[in-house]
Amino acid sequence: MRILFIHTQYLQKGGEDRAVENEIELLRSRGHEVEILLFSNEAGYGFFQQLRSGLQAVYNRHSYKMTYEKVQAFQPDVVHVHNLFFKASPSILYALHKLEIPVVATLHNYRLLCSNALLLRSGKPCELCANKVFPLQGVIHRCYKSSAAASLAATSFSSVHKLLHTWQQKVDQFIVLTDFAKQIIASSSLKLPENKLVVKPNFTPDIFNSDVKREPFFLFAGRLSEEKGVQSLVQAFQQMPDVQLVIAGQGPLQNEIIDRCAANSNIRFAGNLAQPELINYLQKAQALVFPSLWYEGLPFTMIESFAAGTPVLASKLGAMSSLVQEGSNGLLFKPGSAISIVECVRAFQQTASVKQYNEKARQSYLEKFTPAAGYEQLLTIYKTAIWQKKKP
Structure with missing residues (x-):
């Protein structure tokens, strides 16, 4: 199988970046052809640069073009999308849809529901925005970078595409990491079809060593x-x-x-x-x-x-x-x-x-959480996405 990964890297490497690396390494080790299209979130600092970054988060023409050309060159059977915010943007989903490529997207956090992606405010869980198509509370409370402008950009990233039904129509399978996350996403303003939402946890290589002794x-x-x-x-x-x-x-x-x-x-x-x-x-x-x-x-x-x-x-x-x-x-x-x-x-x-x-x-x-379990789940999800794309 030929699989293209698309991911916007974080400025400081974190768990999402690691999950992407693990999945690519695993798939290649099992004989699949895998390539990755990476975007960077370097934004610059002045007002106009920040404004430009905010607009790009909603739709980035350059990312659309890069994705279109990459898919034409690689001809993948399926595309696995990870972080879209902000440089990749949902524009890439439109490129993939036009090319009729099956799309799987992993939701590592709550970015599509919450401007700061954490469902957290003032040190406590907050779900004020989870069921709102365009939640202004995140802007009012300056939940992203303590800035109303940045919070508006982060909110628009998801909300504009809720109104356009991008998330419902341009992705064939969504992966969430836990049963809890599935409950939150399934009951949210995203209104995703049940058959498009599947739980697949991250995995990690085995590190067990019986010779290491416990310490107090x-x-x-x-x-x-x-x-x-x-x-x-x-x-x-x-x-x-x-x-x-x-x-x-x-x-x-x-x-x-x-x-x-x-x-x-x-x-x-x-x-x-x-x-x-x-x-x-x-x-x-x-x-x-x-x-x-x-x-x-x-x-x-x-x-x-x-x-x-x-x-x-x-x-x-x-x-x-x-x-x-x-x-x-x-x-x-x-x-x-x-x-x-x-x-x-x-x-x-x-x-x-x-x-x-x-x-x-x-x-x-x-x-x-073993690589073997992760591999079997990934293949099943990819095959389901391909089948759903072929349905009349």
């Missing part, structure tokens, strides 16, 4: 920012001086976190770890603590934790509540509550079945 610490690994809940996490471990916490990552709260670690001997800042180092920490930790305040997509850190046989203690919210089975592969706590995190950690420490947690975490990975 809990691990946080992620962006050091408000929406990740790292502040309430630190507050919780300040109340547990007998329990060790390792924090790995970087972000806007980094200096604050470093200062707090210096003041608490049981909390250690490990910095931004390279992938092999992070895997080593995941294999040694008692559990991964994931205190995110937003719904999340499907964090690679969580599925890597399961791959390592490491249980996850997470916020009872969004994707986390879909992935963590209470008392099996982990435990859940109240989002943003240091007290609830303390209670959760203590409950985990007091359990007599830590080994069972390890086994269930590992089982979760083997059942859902």
Whole structure:
């Protein structure tokens, strides 16, 4: 099969970029011909450049032309679209539709419903815009980059194409990462047909190593920012001086976190770890603590934790509540509550079945998040998209 990927890269590489790389590598390893058309989100800084970027987010003639020419040259059987915002724009869907190419699109976040893509405002989940065709609340609250103009551009990106029925008519199959995300998207203003919405989680290579021994610490690994809940996490471990916490990552709260670690001997800042180092920490930790305040997509850190046989203690919210089975592969706590995190950690420490947690975490990975599982799901989705395109 010939597959073309289309993706707008993030300025700072993240989980979506990694998911794209994983899928391309997997498909090539199974003998498929795969090429990628990449766009960059470098926008420049002045008012007119920002205005131009906002208009391009809705429809970019140059991206249309690039896509049209790439498809004519490569002649793919199916096109897999990832991030369109902002440089690629939905214009590429019009090029693909004109060429009658089957289209699969992965929704990694809530960009089509929310200007900041997180369904988050003031540190709490917010669904004010989820059911509005043109939600002005995101503009009024300046939800994207704390700017009304930027928020208007981000809102227009999706809303104009809701009115044009682009999302309904120009994509054959939408992939969402969790059952929770499917529920949000299915009941939203996108009004996507049920037969076009399918759950397919991210996958990760197996990292399990039975020779690595557990050590007495809990691990946080992620962006050091408000929406990740790292502040309430630190507050919780300040109340547990007998329990060790390792924090790995970087972000806007980094200096604050470093200062707090210096003041608490049981909390250690490990910095931004390279992938092999992070895997080593995941294999040694008692559990991964994931205190995110937003719904999340499907964090690679969580599925890597399961791959390592490491249980996850997470916020009872969004994707986390879909992935963590209470008392099996982990435990859940109240989002943003240091007290609830303390209670959760203590409950985990007091359990007599830590080994069972390890086994269930590992089982979760083997059942859902392996490359083999991802491959079979991808092929099924591609074949469905091709079949739907051929229907009269």
